[in-house]
Amino acid sequence: MATAQLKATARSADGTGAARKLRADGQVPGIIYGHGRSPQTLTINQREIERLLSQIASGSTVIELDVDGKMSRTLIREIQRHPVRRQLIHVDFQELVAGEKVTVHVPLRFTGVPDGVRNAGGILEETMHRVQIRVDPSLIPDRIEVDVTSLTIGHSLHVRDIKLPEGVATLDDKNATICVVTAPKAEVEATPAVVEGEAAAAPAEPELIRKPKAEEGEEEEK
Numbered sequence: 001m002a003t004a005q006l007k008a009t010a011r012s013a014d015g016t017g018a019a020r021k022l023r024a025d026g027q028v029p030g031i032i033y034g035h036g037r038s039p040q041t042l043t044i045n046q047r048e049i050e051r052l053l054s055q056i057a058s059g060s061t062v063i064e065l066d067v068d069g070k071m072s073r074t075l076i077r078e079i080q081r082h083p084v085r086r087q088l089i090h091v092d093f094q095e096l097v098a099g100e101k102v103t104v105h106v107p108l109r110f111t112g113v114p115d116g117v118r119n120a121g122g123i124l125e126e127t128m129h130r131v132q133i134r135v136d137p138s139l140i141p142d143r144i145e146v147d148v149t150s151l152t153i154g155h156s157l158h159v160r161d162i163k164l165p166e167g168v169a170t171l172d173d174k175n176a177t178i179c180v181v182t183a184p185k186a187e188v189e190a191t192p193a194v195v196e197g198e199a200a201a202a203p204a205e206p207e208l209i210r211k212p213k214a215e216e217g218e219e220e221e222k
Contacts, residue, residue: 099136116153
């Protein structure tokens with residue numbers, strides 16, 4: 001389980017004007033909520049949280065949030081940014097409760113070199129990069145590894161093939177494809193290239209729009 005630390009302070013001033021002033025002062029407004037507690041508004045240093053977000057997988061890292069000296073284990077549930085400037089606007093934290101499962105997205109990490117890539121020049125296409133899981137907060141994995149060594153050309157792996165750690169259940173469609181080994185592009189393009197060559201060598205005869213004059217005269221004589 002990946003963890004990180006962050007400091008915050010409680011705030012009492014709400015509203016658009018107060019939030020705008022916070023951002024102008026290099027702070028980011030936030031909120032912490034969870035089972036059995038009332039939502040509490042927060043102020044977080046913008047540099048500190050930007051640095052943190054650049055180093056972690058925000059959706060699956062447990063944040064040990066220090067709010068005025070009181071520690072809470074949390075998950076970041078929503079990050080709002082300005083659509084143009086990409087400045088942080090607001091961050092939501094969910095407090096974690098021991099024994100109460102949570103839903104998170106965890107990245108997939110593909111390991112090994114597929115047989116179809118190593119021996120046949122194929123290409124490994126990753127169609128999913130993360131999965132949604134249901135798990136106790138104490139068991140959240142940093143990532144889920146998927147061994148692709150045995151994959152040959154034309155074969156794929158699906159969500160049902162993932163070996164999940166104990167206590168972890170996936171919520172994604174079990175038949176969803178997570179990766180596939182495809183044939184080399186040169187092989188795929190060979191057939192259309194031959195067809196085009198044949199077409200160029202033997203162009204189709206132009207369609208006859210009207211009869212030649214000689215044929216028209218012969219019909220008149222008849």
